[in-house]
Each structure stands twice: as structure tokens, then as C-alpha cells.
Amino acid sequence: MPESFGSRLAGAIAAHGRLCVGIDPHPALVAGWGLPDDAEGLRRFSSVALQAAVGNAAAIKPQVALYERHGSAGLAALEELLADAREAGILTLSDAKRGDIGSTMAGYAEAWLGEGSPLSSDAVTVSPYLGVGALAPALELAAKNGCGVFVLGITSNPEGQRVQHAGGADSAAKRVVEDVAAWNLEHGSTPLGSVGLVVGATVGEDIAALGLDLAAGAPPLLTPGYGAQGATSADLRRDFAPVWDQLLVPASRSLLEAGPEGMRDAVLRASEDLA
Numbered sequence: 001m002p003e004s005f006g007s008r009l010a011g012a013i014a015a016h017g018r019l020c021v022g023i024d025p026h027p028a029l030v031a032g033w034g035l036p037d038d039a040e041g042l043r044r045f046s047s048v049a050l051q052a053a054v055g056n057a058a059a060i061k062p063q064v065a066l067y068e069r070h071g072s073a074g075l076a077a078l079e080e081l082l083a084d085a086r087e088a089g090i091l092t093l094s095d096a097k098r099g100d101i102g103s104t105m106a107g108y109a110e111a112w113l114g115e116g117s118p119l120s121s122d123a124v125t126v127s128p129y130l131g132v133g134a135l136a137p138a139l140e141l142a143a144k145n146g147c148g149v150f151v152l153g154i155t156s157n158p159e160g161q162r163v164q165h166a167g168g169a170d171s172a173a174k175r176v177v178e179d180v181a182a183w184n185l186e187h188g189s190t191p192l193g194s195v196g197l198v199v200g201a202t203v204g205e206d207i208a209a210l211g212l213d214l215a216a217g218a219p220p221l222l223t224p225g226y227g228a229q230g231a232t233s234a235d236l237r238r239d240f241a242p243v244w245d246q247l248l249v250p251a252s253r254s255l256l257e258a259g260p261e262g263m264r265d266a267v268l269r270a271s272e273d274l275a
């Protein structure tokens with residue numbers, strides 16, 4: 001059996017810190033770098049961002065939608081980024097947020113977690129709102145191949161509350177967290193589970209109000225919201241103190257806005273801030 005993703009992620013965090021560099025080629029950012037908003041611009045943007053991250057962060061997180069908007073040429077640029085990251089030895093977390101049932105979910109799993117797939121990543125984000133059980137094809141293939149899955153748990157966007165908070169003490173978010181914990185406890189969660197949760201960096205009060213146990217099963221916690229979205233390292237340390245060792249903290253815009261010349265220094269500053 002391959003080494004588990006949870007074990008590999010824990011090793012990467014120990015070696016390089018808990019920063020996850022988001023690679024989000026928004027049109028405005030690409031233009032701000034003086035690059036064309038086309039596939040070649042994406043390639044150059046991605047290459048510089050990757051080099052800034054290697055050795056200074058635990059992982060990179062390309063935002064899949066911003067490659068897909070360029071069609072097959074954009075996906076080819078993403079495939080190239082993933083291959084280069086694999087060669088450089090940095091973990092890849094594709095932010096694709098896939099979710100479906102049956103053979104369709106199995107197809108998504110093969111695309112993002114399958115051996116030999118040009119889009120194969122160390123981990124992928126998924127949506128559980130057809131039921132966590134519907135994600136079984138991705139969870140099972142990830143376990144087989146030593147990969148990880150990050151399940152949307154509780155997010156910071158206001159619209160999410162109507163779904164995620166529904167049920168109060170027995171909320172949808174709580175069910176998701178419990179199902180992820182159960183999977184990790186059954187399949188091994190030392191030092192980290194291989195099935196993680198996406199938990200907004202600014203939802204500390206909601207975590208407590210909904211009674212979410214983020215420690216059970218030791219899921220890695222991907223906490224978007226640090227940096228440009230307003231959350232600070234002090235906020236994270238306060239709100240996630242009991243599970244600090246499980247955090248993988250993404251940052252994208254706050255790093256990418258430094259431009260190609262300043263991005264590496266921005267990555268180093270963020271990594272030190274989270275140390």
C-alpha cells in the first residue's frame with residue numbers, strides 16, 4: 001500500500017510549514033503580471049507561482065475553474081502545472097469541488113485521483129451535498145492510491161449558512177463532519193486522516209455554535225480566508241487552537257498580488273507568519 005495522504009501531508013507541513021499556495025489565475029491578476037489572458041499566459045503565471053511555492057509551502061492549490069475557462073488549452077496548462085509540481089516534489093490539491101453519484105462520481109475520481117490521469121493530483125476538493133456516502137468512489141480510490149480528499153464542511157460565504165446550518169443542533173455541517181470523522185477512524189488517521197474538511201477561516205463562532213468536533217478522526221483542515229479575505233494568523237490560532245496541528249492554510253490573492261518579482265518574498269512572509 002502507498003503511504004497515506006495524511007502521512008505525506010503531515011510530513012510536508014513538518015518540513016515546509018502549513019501554508020498552501022493558491023494558484024488562481026484570475027484575469028485581473030494575469031493582466032497585472034503583464035501576461036496575456038490565454039493559455040500561454042496561464043502557463044507562465046503557473047510556473048512562476050509554483051517556483052515561489054516549492055520549498056516554502058506544504059502544497060499548492062490550483063483553482064480549476066480559472067483553467068477551465070480557457071477550455072482544453074487551459075486544462076492542458078493545468079496538466080503541465082500538476083506534472084511540474086510532481087517533479088518538484090510539492091503536494092498538489094486541485095480545487096475542483098466535484099460531487100455526484102455512482103459512475104459519474106467514479107469518473108471524477110479517476111480524473112483527479114487516478115494513476116496515470118493527466119489531471120492526477122495528490123488531493124481534490126469535493127462537495128458532499130448529494131451525501132457524503134455518494135463520495136465513496138473518490139474516497140476509496142484516494143485511499144487506494146495514497147491520495148486525499150477535502151470535503152466541503154462549513155464555509156464562510158453567507159449563502160452557505162442556509163444549507164450548512166440547517167437542522168440546528170443536528171445540522172447538515174455536523175453530519176458532514178461526523179461522516180468524515182467516521183471514515184478516517186475506520187481507515188486510519190495517524191497522524192492525520194486522508195479525508196479532510198474545508199472549514200472557513202472566519203467561522204470560529206459557527207464551529208462552536210453548531211457543536212462541530214473537528215478533532216475526531218484528525219481530518220486535515222483546509223481553512224480558506226487567511227490573508228486577503230481578512231483572517232489573520234492570530235484569528236486562526238484563537239479559533240482553531242485545539243486542532244492547530246491539523247491546519248493547512250491556503251492563501252492566494254495576498255500572495256499573487258505581489259507580482260512575479262515579489263511573490264516568493266510574499267510566500268516566505270506568510271509561511272513565517274503561520275510558523
